[in-house]
Amino acid sequence: MPSVKSCRRCGRIFNYRGSAVCDSCRKEETREAKRISEYLAGNPQATAVDISSALNIRLDRVQEYLKRHV
Ligand SMILES: [Zn+2]
Numbered sequence: 001m002p003s004v005k006s007c008r009r010c011g012r013i014f015n016y017r018g019s020a021v022c023d024s025c026r027k028e029e030t031r032e033a034k035r036i037s038e039y040l041a042g043n044p045q046a047t048a049v050d051i052s053s054a055l056n057i058r059l060d061r062v063q064e065y066l067k068r069h070v
Pocket of ligand 1: 007008009010011012021022023024025026
């Protein structure tokens, strides 16, 4: 029986395969990460708050991205 977890992001129960978030959240995180990296490429001095308001992505998700990628 596969192990199940509740998604760190939406709270839904999903089959755990090494990621802390479910498949649909993972896809969404990938999309958001792409938008953030594109924005940062054009605005290298942008802060997390700038990115959050420019892209309409929740601040905690932007900070999470920056923690992992900077
Ligand atoms: Zn989820």
